[in-house]
Structure formats: structure tokens, C-alpha cells
Amino acid sequence: MKNNTTDKAVLAKVFDLMNDWILESQNPDTPVIDYHKPEELQKILKLNISPEGANIDEILVEIQKYLKYAVKTGHPAYLNQLFGGFNFPAFLGELVTALTNTSMYTYEVAPVATLMEKALMEKMIGYTGWKSGTGSLLTGGSNTNMVAMLLARNVKFDGSKMNGIPSGVRPAVLVSERSHFSMLKGANTIGIGQNAVIKVPVDENGRMRGTAVQNAFNKAVADGYTPFILCTTAGTTETGSFDAINEVSDFAQTNNLWHHVDGSWGGSSIISKKYQHLFLGLEKADSFSWNPHKLMNIPLICSALLVKGNNVMREEIQSYDSDYIYHSNDNSDYDLGPASLQCGRRVDSLKLWLAWKFYGDEGYAKRIEHLYDLAGYCTTYVENHDDLELLFPTQSLNVNFRFRTPEGIDVDAFNEALRYKLIETGDAMVNYCILPKGLSIRLVLLNPDLTQEDLDRFYNRFLNAAYLLLKQWQKPVVKVNSL
Ligand SMILES: Cc1ncc(COP(=O)(O)O)c(C=O)c1O
Incomplete structure (x- = not known):
């Protein structure tokens, strides 16, 4: 049995290594990556795990190796993906989150994180223009889109939470042709199939507009589909385009469609008054994905799904045979688990809360x-x-x-x-x-x-x-x- 006591000297060494790595990441003259082909890297890393284990000095060497070959996503030459940058308060939050290792299902085991998540969701909902709403931190923008689709399915096809989609109905999702691929994955997951995702053509600026939505909707209906959700994108993955949210919001309302706004990438722009005009019409939408792990530089994962109204998320997701974990007591109203598809859920609130508090x-x-x-x-x-x-x-x-x-x-x-x-x-x-x-x-x-x-x-x-x-x-x- 290995001795699991911590060693202050080792901790200090790891902090030194981390500090060096942060400084290197900020130095434009260091490479953004020490790139090796997979076969080469495999040889360098020697990833076998031996029956007898290793000592802590060997573990330190492995950490050094990990850092050496990791991509420096906070580096000024890292312009690659929709996450990155180095956010110091958020990083501190991530460290403390790992240290305190708990799960977000009940207030009882995560009292501070629960209150922080609630406060953050309220704050974020404050930007939507909705009178009320609830939110949850999920495991990524893709999952926020999928859960929005699931909620829409359950609300628009009565009884599908308990019995699945009514027979004879062919539900369809309307999305921009430049929407994120997670729409297809979401459709697969909620049981309507990827072919039910109808792609609406975009204009020369990559924006989905009202007329194109109308045409796609009419065609879908003529083809025997029942569209139930319309997803606009606030910041498309490839071109950063913002769909005409306001134009299509009215269309969605008139045609009884759930309107989801995927702001996974561009959503954080709503914090700036200068760019809030891009979200005109969001107040009429039903749900909004907002991914602080992208434009707010929070370490992955930190993704919010915000839903209009007080109870939709909880009602459409909760299952009832969970009394081994959810008990009725003076704090159970604060439990966030019933509104989540997960049981164990990591704390993603602390890092966001600290960063927002800081900036x-x-x-x-x-x-x-x-x-x-x-x-x-x-x-x-x-x-x-x-x-x-x-x-x-x-x-x-x-x-x-x-x-x-x-x-x-x-x-x-x-x-x-x-x-x-x-x-x-x-x-x-x-x-x-x-x-x-x-x-x-x-x-x-x-x-x-x-x-x-x-x-x-x-x-x-x-x-x-x-x-x-x-x-x-x-x-x-x-x-x-x-x-
Ligand atoms: C518009 C959009 N939606 C959803 C996603 C998926 O987000 P995640 O990577 O957090 O699953 C992305 C990712 O780049 C995106 O650009």
C-alpha cells in the first residue's frame, strides 16, 4: 500500500513547475507547442503502468513531461480554437475545485458551490431580458444544445418525457447550415435522428434570416415533418456570424416553435453594452447556451444552459426514484441535481464566480x-x-x-x-x-x-x-x- 500523505516540498515543486509553465506560455519567443508525431511522443512518454507503482519523484518527472509536451493554450501564438487564454483567478478556482472534490447534486455536499452556481445563473439570466429563468452548468456547449432540444421535445410533444415521442410524428429541428455539429449529435441523442436536422441556408454574412427559415419550415411541413425547435446561433464556429435572432424569434413564436439560441461561442459578448444589439430578440427566445469556457477564458469545462421560466428544466429532467440521495429537509429546495441529466457533476461555478468577481x-x-x-x-x-x-x-x-x-x-x-x-x-x-x-x-x-x-x-x-x-x-x- 502506498503512503498517500501529502508532501509540502512536492506541492511546492509542482507550484514552481506550474509557475514556470505559465511564464513560458506568456513568452512569445517560446514555441506554442513542442510538436511530435503520435508514435514519437508515445516513445518519449513511455505510458505503461507497472504493477509495483512509482515513487513521488517519478510522478514529478511525469508531470514535467506532461507540461513539456502540452499545447500552451494561453500563449500569444495560440489562435487555434474557441477556448484558451490564461485566466488567473479562474485557474485558482480550478485548483481549489480539484482540492475540495465534490459533486453538485445536493446543497448538502456542495453548499458554497451550489449558492455560487445559483447566483451565477441569476446573473446570466439577467442579461437575457427574461422575467424569470433557471440555468445549469453542463458539460459543454454541445450538451447545452442537446439538453435544450430535449426540453423542447418534452414541452412540444406532450408526454414524451414518460413515453417517448408519440408514434406517427416526425419531429424536426431547424438550424442554420452553419450551426455547430452538436445539433446533429443532439438530435441523435434525443431519439429523433440526425436526418431530422433541417439546415437553413444562410446569407452572404453567414446569417440565418427570416425568409429562409420560413421557406425551410414550409418545406419541412410539406415533407411530413413537425418542426418543434428552431436554433439560432450567436457566433457561428467558423465565421462568428450572428443569426437574425429577432427576425426568427417572431417566426418561432407564431409557429409554436421552441427557440434556442446557441451562444456557445459568441454568447459572452452580451456582457458588453456595445455588442448587446447582436442579441436583439433573445428576450423572446426560450433557451440560451452561453459558454464561459470560450470567450470568458474559464478553464474547460464551463458551459451554461439558461432556460426561460421557473421550472421547465427541473420538471422535464427530474426522475423520481432517487430518494437515496435527495432527501426532504430544510435545504433540499436548493439541490441542483434534479434539474441535471447527470448524477455526479463537477463544480464549475467556483472558477467562473472568482473570475467574474475579479474582473x-x-x-x-x-x-x-x-x-x-x-x-x-x-x-x-x-x-x-x-x-x-x-x-x-x-x-x-x-x-x-x-x-x-x-x-x-x-x-x-x-x-x-x-x-x-x-x-x-x-x-x-x-x-x-x-x-x-x-x-x-x-x-x-x-x-x-x-x-x-x-x-x-x-x-x-x-x-x-x-x-x-x-x-x-x-x-x-x-x-x-x-x-
Ligand atoms: C457555436 C457553437 N456551439 C456549440 C459548440 C460546442 O461547444 P463545446 O465545445 O463546449 O461542446 C461550439 C464549439 O466550438 C460552437 O462553436
Whole structure:
């Protein structure tokens, strides 16, 4: 049996390692990743677990290795995905959360975290314009979308909580063609099937508009479907577009559709008065996904589902054979578990509460506004550079562009290869997506510590890598597989 007592010296060492890693992550001259192919990394890591175990010094070595090869998602050259940045108060909250290891089902085992989550949900609902609402922190934006669909299904098809979907009905979900893939997963999970997700075409700015929704709805009905939920996106994954929430809210109300707004990516913009106009019509919607682990830089996972009204979540989710855990007493009204699909649920409230307390509404609004300014800066940079091409009009915090290639070089294949070069060298991490014009480098602004100099540095590295790659480009023209 191993001795499990803590060792202050080891703890101090781990804190030192973490501190070094944070400093390295903030230093633009360190690589954003020490990249190795999976087979190589596997050899380096030696991941076998021996029967006799290891001592704590060996554990420290493993932690060092983990940190060495981890992607520095708070690094100024990390522009890759819809999460990242380093949020110190939230990080402290995450540490304390792990330390106190508890579950969110009852007030009894998580008194402070429960009250914090309730306070946060109330605060977030305050931005929606609803008279009342409830919310819950779930395991990611995808799951918030899925649970919104489930609630809509149960509300719109009476009895389906207990008996499933009534026979003879073909429920359908209306979403923008640029909505997140979690809509498909959600439809699969709630038992209506992915084919029941009807994709509504978007306009030239990637926005779903009222007329297109009307047409898609009419067609779905003519095809024998019963649409029951309309999902708009507040910040699409690829182009950061905001659907015309107000226009389609009215349509949803008139046609008895649940209206869910997926603000997983752009939702936090609502904190800034300057960008609240993007959410016009949210007050008429039924539910809202808001992912603080994206634009508020809270460590993964931190995702809220907010639902209009007082009891919908609890009524449509709760099951009744749970008296081994939920007891009637003076604090049971505070239990959050009945309104959750999970039993054990980690504490995601502390880190968000601490960060929000630290920055305040104004601090967060400034952070977010700074990011919108930087998106404008990047857009202008691309527009003013002869070798770069903007692939989509910038809508919010996603800047889509590519390197222009000379005649005879496949522009998609080149840009894809260029992106991998940047990762291999550790110069930058930036992702790509496929847009109507082709493969697009998608630069995401979400780290509020970024400066214009950081972005200049990124573009310099991007261009230098492109010029170098051009010299080496001798491959025959091949189309990228994923296109
Ligand atoms: C618009 C949108 N919705 C939902 C999600 C899913 O969020 P999560 O990654 O937290 O599951 C994403 C993720 O990028 C997203 O961009």
C-alpha cells in the first residue's frame, strides 16, 4: 500500500513547475507547442503502468513531461480554437475545485458551490431580458444544445418525457447550415435522428434570416415533418456570424416553435453594452447556451444552459426514484441535481464566480471589446497585404483568410500544409475550416492578453513560413481530401 500523505516540498515543486509553465506560455519567443508525431511522443512518454507503482519523484518527472509536451493554450501564438487564454483567478478556482472534490447534486455536499452556481445563473439570466429563468452548468456547449432540444421535445410533444415521442410524428429541428455539429449529435441523442436536422441556408454574412427559415419550415411541413425547435446561433464556429435572432424569434413564436439560441461561442459578448444589439430578440427566445469556457477564458469545462421560466428544466429532467440521495429537509429546495441529466457533476461555478468577481462586468466588457478591436485590426492587416486574401467578411471574432498562391499551386493544399508547418515549428497554432471559397485559415481572437504586436508577430511568422514553403513546393497539384 502506498503512503498517500501529502508532501509540502512536492506541492511546492509542482507550484514552481506550474509557475514556470505559465511564464513560458506568456513568452512569445517560446514555441506554442513542442510538436511530435503520435508514435514519437508515445516513445518519449513511455505510458505503461507497472504493477509495483512509482515513487513521488517519478510522478514529478511525469508531470514535467506532461507540461513539456502540452499545447500552451494561453500563449500569444495560440489562435487555434474557441477556448484558451490564461485566466488567473479562474485557474485558482480550478485548483481549489480539484482540492475540495465534490459533486453538485445536493446543497448538502456542495453548499458554497451550489449558492455560487445559483447566483451565477441569476446573473446570466439577467442579461437575457427574461422575467424569470433557471440555468445549469453542463458539460459543454454541445450538451447545452442537446439538453435544450430535449426540453423542447418534452414541452412540444406532450408526454414524451414518460413515453417517448408519440408514434406517427416526425419531429424536426431547424438550424442554420452553419450551426455547430452538436445539433446533429443532439438530435441523435434525443431519439429523433440526425436526418431530422433541417439546415437553413444562410446569407452572404453567414446569417440565418427570416425568409429562409420560413421557406425551410414550409418545406419541412410539406415533407411530413413537425418542426418543434428552431436554433439560432450567436457566433457561428467558423465565421462568428450572428443569426437574425429577432427576425426568427417572431417566426418561432407564431409557429409554436421552441427557440434556442446557441451562444456557445459568441454568447459572452452580451456582457458588453456595445455588442448587446447582436442579441436583439433573445428576450423572446426560450433557451440560451452561453459558454464561459470560450470567450470568458474559464478553464474547460464551463458551459451554461439558461432556460426561460421557473421550472421547465427541473420538471422535464427530474426522475423520481432517487430518494437515496435527495432527501426532504430544510435545504433540499436548493439541490441542483434534479434539474441535471447527470448524477455526479463537477463544480464549475467556483472558477467562473472568482473570475467574474475579479474582473467585474466592466472588466469583462473591456476584455471582450478589446478582442473585437483586434479582429478589426487583423482584418485590416489581411486586406492591406498583397499576399493575403480575406475569405469571409469578418463578423465578430473569427478572421478568415488565406495566403494567395501563384498560378499552378493549389491554394487549399498549400494553406493546409502551411498551417501544419507552423505547428511543427511551434511558431503558431491556428486552425482552418472549409468555407464556400475554399480552405480558410480561421484566426480566433479570444485571448484578451493579446496585443497588436502579438498579431503582427503572428502574421510575420505566417508569411515567412509561406515564403519558405513556396520555395520547397514541388509537389504535384493535389486536392485536399476533406474538400
Ligand atoms: C457555436 C457553437 N456551439 C456549440 C459548440 C460546442 O461547444 P463545446 O465545445 O463546449 O461542446 C461550439 C464549439 O466550438 C460552437 O462553436
